Amino acid sequence: MTDLETARRGMRPTMRHVADLAGVSLKTVSRVINGEQGVTAAVEVKVMTAARQLNYRHDVAASSLRRTGRTTASIGIVLEDVGNPFSSALNRAIENAASARGMLVFAGSSDEDPQRQQHLVNAFSGRHVDGMILVPAGTDHEYLVAEQRNGTPIVFVDRPTSSLDVDSVVSDNTAGAFAGVTHLVQAGHRRIGFLGDLESIVTAEQRYLGYVEALGVAGLNLDERLVRRGLRSSDAAAPALHDLLRETDPPTAIFTSQNLVTIGAIRALHACGLEGSIALVGFDEVTLADLLKPGITVVAQDPLQLGHVAAELLFARIDGDRSAFRQIVVPTTLITRGSGEIRPR
Amino acid sequence: MTDLETARRGMRPTMRHVADLAGVSLKTVSRVINGEQGVTAAVEVKVMTAARQLNYRHDVAASSLRRTGRTTASIGIVLEDVGNPFSSALNRAIENAASARGMLVFAGSSDEDPQRQQHLVNAFSGRHVDGMILVPAGTDHEYLVAEQRNGTPIVFVDRPTSSLDVDSVVSDNTAGAFAGVTHLVQAGHRRIGFLGDLESIVTAEQRYLGYVEALGVAGLNLDERLVRRGLRSSDAAAPALHDLLRETDPPTAIFTSQNLVTIGAIRALHACGLEGSIALVGFDEVTLADLLKPGITVVAQDPLQLGHVAAELLFARIDGDRSAFRQIVVPTTLITRGSGEIRPR
């Protein structure tokens, strides 16, 4: 069977096939494919022609197996959920940076499950990714130390940690929440409700802290009855808000600490016809928030910037940067659109 | 240097190290790691202990290199943009199916650039993915034939093709657009504008076709002056709509054939205060569309279902399904919320 026939029958052509067709040694093909010096122009043409004819595709796995350093031109990222807007914006920003370097991205969703995250990290590790970017789930990151020791750099994004020496890129969560709640205080509110995400998520905790601090600075008491946490979806947020409004002394303003929670709160307010009388500030941007009546005032994060910076940090490490681990803080922006400027009756 | 020390010094432990520590042969370690039959319980424990002690991580690349069949438990997907809501929902649905099978997902964005798509396909191919799912960009898919011949199954999602024998999963674009436009006709509209995506995108063309058919069935003339196509972003849609409304005999209703275009149109209508007087039906769901005043009537796709079905098709092929190529059509749903029910003055 000739090489051309082999190529047609479901067997991928290898350098061996190309070499035979071009009448040179396998090593010479390797040199041409890798663009190495010291190959006569005539030989190069012969090899290239043969490679094209057989539709040769370089085998990155075999190549990286043999190569010293063992790089695979791929990175792995663990997001909360590749399907949600914040995560997918991160994903896109990281992909942009990666593709500019000719690298490929494995992406997976942890759904906040530390076990799923560890499973993904192991899977990435087994495929020899050159680095990983994680939106860390849970708090026990001990197993990542082994990865780092193996020479795989890791960058945390969106959430910091104290339990691991690692680079991280985070939004200024506490300051952002502080600014959002203070904005409500300045509109005259004294009873401000808080709807938050799982307490196990560091950022959720930080945003809650910003809320508490803002109340403290304003001389307001923290009333536990106005706080509902552990909300994971917009469907969970709506009943929580209805619940808050049934309190004997209900809040006149609401601060929601996350995307989906904000959407649930908006739905609930609209359902009661209260969207014009109860103030609302949400953490994180929401699509079309500007077109609602009233527009939704938010503390916006910059996921594209977060992802971009995380990728740059990672690539610096991959390129051999050995400097001390850094935490980079990306600022948030308060965007006023109406809902946060409603005054108490 | 002992094996334990080696493990700490940036060199990944291999089966060789585990074998030496456990006092067995390399092949026995391989058997234990792969859960093969015919290993004494005592030996298995020794190997497992040594592996854990060294923090051994199985090398998928080397394993797949040697294995017959050469599977890598990974698939590649090319989306339009991993950051947009439709693509990221697809991504998530595919990831769910993949992770249920213990497979990893490489994801990349083509941005509708056929070259970028080909580049991604080549990169996936070089990493020996077991299959690929593409939202195809462009029309020339000739180079994919080589991949198929190499034994890599390919599934098209969201867009069909006639130029390649391949499985595909698509929304019922023409019927969906037909239903949306007919809905406007039934509300009494005779002049219905069309704002569409790039004509090179098959689905955009099909939706335009649905628009044209609906007009035909209703006995309405197709007026080219009411059609604006080639819109790629919400920022491009707004001026196009303003443009339409400046026509001498402007439309009383608008059909937008894509997500971002719908958002741009909503912005433009709100900016002119016309959201209550000009009817609007959009193709594809838009977050918070139900809370706008008026709510936005849409022809909703089911990206999760599209992704799920595409993944199942792909896995069937990976598992050896040799039946004829299929095209599966996922229906769309008209969701009435107000904007599509506005009657002409």
Place this chain on the structure above:
DNA sequence: GCTGCTTTTGACAACGTTGTCAACCGGTAC
């Protein structure tokens, strides 16, 4: 103890590639 059988184990080659090093080639200097 021996035979014959099954079960467990290991030696070796191979997957497709690159690093190392030696062989070769043409040309120049003696």
Place this chain on the structure above:
DNA sequence: GTACCGGTTGACAACGTTGTCAAAAGCAGC
């Protein structure tokens, strides 16, 4: 003619793993 040089090419081993096959070990029956 020989010696030497620089540049090009190829033979071989190696990366970490699994497929193949043969050797060793265990065990039953005599």
